[in-house]
Amino acid sequence: MRRMGLSVIALLSGRVAVLVMAPTVLLGVLSAAQRACPTNCRCHGKIVYCESLSLQEIPPSISAGSLGLSLRYNSLQSLKHNQFLGLNQLTWLYLDHNYIGLVHEHAFAGIRRLKELILSSNKITGLFNNTFRPVSNLRNLDLSYNQLHALQPQQFRGLRKLQSLHLRSNNLRTVPVRIFQDCRNVEFLDLGYNRIRSLARNAFAGLSRLVELHLEHNQFSKVNFGHFPRLVTLRILYLQWNKISVVIQGMSWTWSSLEKLDLSGNEIQAIGPNVFQCVPNLHTLQLDSNKLTTIGQEILESWISLSSISLSGNMWECNRNICSLVNWLKLFKGRSENTMICAGPKQLQGEQVMDAVDNYNLCIKKQRVTTQMVPGTPKLQTKPTFKTRLPKANPENKVQLPLPASSNPPDSSSDSDVIEPVSFHKIIAGSVALFLSVLVILLVIYVSWKRYPASMKQFQQRSLGRRRRRKKRQTLRQMVPNTQEYYIDYKPAHSEATEMLMNGSASCTFNKSGSRECEENSASPGDSLIALPLCPRVWK
Numbered sequence: 001m002r003r004m005g006l007s008v009i010a011l012l013s014g015r016v017a018v019l020v021m022a023p024t025v026l027l028g029v030l031s032a033a034q035r036a037c038p039t040n041c042r043c044h045g046k047i048v049y050c051e052s053l054s055l056q057e058i059p060p061s062i063s064a065g066s067l068g069l070s071l072r073y074n075s076l077q078s079l080k081h082n083q084f085l086g087l088n089q090l091t092w093l094y095l096d097h098n099y100i101g102l103v104h105e106h107a108f109a110g111i112r113r114l115k116e117l118i119l120s121s122n123k124i125t126g127l128f129n130n131t132f133r134p135v136s137n138l139r140n141l142d143l144s145y146n147q148l149h150a151l152q153p154q155q156f157r158g159l160r161k162l163q164s165l166h167l168r169s170n171n172l173r174t175v176p177v178r179i180f181q182d183c184r185n186v187e188f189l190d191l192g193y194n195r196i197r198s199l200a201r202n203a204f205a206g207l208s209r210l211v212e213l214h215l216e217h218n219q220f221s222k223v224n225f226g227h228f229p230r231l232v233t234l235r236i237l238y239l240q241w242n243k244i245s246v247v248i249q250g251m252s253w254t255w256s257s258l259e260k261l262d263l264s265g266n267e268i269q270a271i272g273p274n275v276f277q278c279v280p281n282l283h284t285l286q287l288d289s290n291k292l293t294t295i296g297q298e299i300l301e302s303w304i305s306l307s308s309i310s311l312s313g314n315m316w317e318c319n320r321n322i323c324s325l326v327n328w329l330k331l332f333k334g335r336s337e338n339t340m341i342c343a344g345p346k347q348l349q350g351e352q353v354m355d356a357v358d359n360y361n362l363c364i365k366k367q368r369v370t371t372q373m374v375p376g377t378p379k380l381q382t383k384p385t386f387k388t389r390l391p392k393a394n395p396e397n398k399v400q401l402p403l404p405a406s407s408n409p410p411d412s413s414s415d416s417d418v419i420e421p422v423s424f425h426k427i428i429a430g431s432v433a434l435f436l437s438v439l440v441i442l443l444v445i446y447v448s449w450k451r452y453p454a455s456m457k458q459f460q461q462r463s464l465g466r467r468r469r470r471k472k473r474q475t476l477r478q479m480v481p482n483t484q485e486y487y488i489d490y491k492p493a494h495s496e497a498t499e500m501l502m503n504g505s506a507s508c509t510f511n512k513s514g515s516r517e518c519e520e521n522s523a524s525p526g527d528s529l530i531a532l533p534l535c536p537r538v539w540k
Helices: 002-036 297-302 320-331 353-359 424-451 453-479
Strands: 042-044 047-049 068-070 092-094 116-118 140-142 164-166 188-190 212-214 222-224 236-238 246-248 260-262 284-286 308-310 342-344 499-501 507-509
Touching: 297 320, 320 353, 424 453
Parallel strands: 047 068, 068 092, 092 116, 116 140, 140 164, 164 188, 188 212, 212 236, 222 246, 236 260, 260 284, 284 308
Antiparallel strands: 042 047, 499 507
């Protein structure tokens, strides 16, 4: 009984001790949870945000179970040895927009589960060869906007799960051979805004799944498609704003995966005829802001799969060599840039290429008139042209026989036989000018009538008076005969006759009447009357 009582007392005392210690343990757990979020930081579950706090050191009190850590927009200057040791659950780490210039070789040791590492917008000038060796599970690595001068030959060794790599806006001059050998899953690679002048043939070896490649704003002077034979899955290639003047194929192969190629903003003057034959599935091509003057027919025939093209901002020569490109654009059913401006000749500078071709008939073939000399038909006169050709001299003075009627003239016909068709726009311009001139005349008459109505009425009255006077004169002329005929009647016994001598022989008598008659006073009454000349008009 005594032993049983002692055991019961011990059991009760243990329970009491547990009840007494429970609040202390609970307080310890709460204090540990409070210590998991550093001072002035924000914590959401297992995500820690220590942003824009001007931190110069990484807070030491970060919970070991944190999955994400953001230290953006601070004043960190270096990453020390085993800087993140103990944060073995960390999956993403943001260190961008700091002043980090030195990264220790083992700075990322102990965070093997890390998948995303952002180190952009810092002052990193160089990295050790095995800096990223401890984080072999990385999917996204961003080193853009730093001051990297060179990459180590094994800089990305072991990153077999990496999918996107950003090296934009650094000072890189070369890409080491086979530096991406282990990056078999990379789909996005950005090397834009660097100082790369050339690429080795095996620079992109290992990138068997690369889809998008950025090489814009570098210093390439030549593009050789032979440097990209291993990029069998590449769809988009950016090469704009370099110094490229030559584009060659390099080797005979088919790049069937490429769909978009951007070559704008370069110095391309000519393109080889076989360059685009290796990209049969190219959909988008940008060649704007180069120095192209024309594009050959062989290149145009290789653009069979294009759905979008940009050709503005080049040095197009608006002559007959541009006709093949213009005809191709007229038949092109995709999206194209229509702001193509003529750079020459001088009289067409500033004109749009399509308008210049239509307005100046650059692509219309001149038709030559051939006539056959048929006997009895008039010679055909053709419209003279500005160019004339002098006949060739015949030093031997040989007589040139005419051609037979069935033969055609020789092919070397003169330019005067060329009939230049009148363009449609000139007819339209002439019609519009004639219509405007008639409209101006009508407008002047209307304004004059509105502004000076009295003068117009006076003008109408005067014109009406003139018409009336003209009608009056016409009626008077119809009523009064123009001439009166007078005849001399020879009647010796007429009471009102007047005697006179004619040529010193017989006497004449003048009789006033409506007519004028003259009779010869002879002895015989049967003599005939003699008509005298008309006398002056003195009788009324």
